Amino acid sequence: MSGIAETAAQAAQAREAGNTAFLAICEAEAKIIEAQGVVREIIGNGGSDTLSDWLMLLNQTHSQLIVARNTVPLANELGQRFINNLFS
């Protein structure tokens, strides 16, 4: 395998792992959204400081996941661009 082909294969494998990471982040986000819904429901039936703190942390987790979820595809795209450039 030539040097360029080997680099491209390595990069493609890395990009594939990036896709897997993206799916895992989406899965985590779905779970966090579910947890937020349940906690909001419990708060609706009578809240407490502990519950509010929990919800706040879930909201923050969700915000950070949104950032990560938006960043990973961008990284993957840059990886793809790198691979394309190898052959251009």
Add this chain to the structure above:
Amino acid sequence: MQHHVYQPARNPGWKGKCTYQEGDEICRLLGSAQIHRIGRSRQGPHVFIPGDLYLPDGNPDLCGFRAAEFGFHCRAPRDAEIHRLARKEFGQGQAITCPFGPHGGTVYVRGEGSSTLIEQHDMGFNVLHPEMMCPASLMHWPLGDAEKGALAQQAKDLVQQFNRDLRIEAEDPAFFPKKPLPESQPLKHKGRMGREPEPASEDWALGGREDEDVPRADEVVTGVVPDHVQGQSVGRSGMISESANTAQGAMRRSEDAIEALRNAVSDLGGVTNTVVELLGDGGSASLRSWLENLRMAQDGVNDAIRQAAQGNEHAGQYIRNISG
């Protein structure tokens, strides 16, 4: 005095009295996205806005950065990703969150005295609903003097209202009773649970009072389950158990999320190592950008894991509290 009654859209069964009055400038300015400050927690004053968001104030773990022009203090954690994003975008930039909109309406500022507001969706945040957006992000960009003035006025109103409420609370004996209730003693309070304190003249025997229905150690007691267990009715106990189960369900989802995120971090770590290897001593600009974004994503996921784990600690505390 006419107060709003706050009724969250997502939890219609729950109501809270807004401390702002009908016609207050703050309500007029915010329109449908009204702010309702309804109480205080151990973290300090908090507000609820449509969408059931909770914005703590005065938390030492939060950044606390203050934008001079707007008077808002940053409510994001010190190590939050948004600070890094803001720095990346604006060099010395700092991030603050204003008290409007989803997630507290994230607003990015360049620095003390020369603040700059950025639409939050420009930074990659999803916007939930137009009416729930930060009013700042609904305004024209860049902000004119009138818009800056309106934001500054909102902040001023908030501070004034907060101080006014604090004075009202301090003067209200229901909040801070200045004198003890007549003949009040901790063990005689009408809200106390358990048996009455013994009269001074009563004789005591080992194992409890003689007239009390306490079985002796060698006595076998048979019969149906009592309708009260340890001072709480079985019905209430059932409700508590249901709440605990529901909370445990949410906690399990959060634990599953953490597990998935750990896998994501592991995958991203592998990708990062490969890209570092490909980068070698120099590398192309696209490789460097790829690496930078990967590291940013890793940091974000690690932050999320940390926050979710902290949330689970609160969840555990809540479950322990209600389970007695």
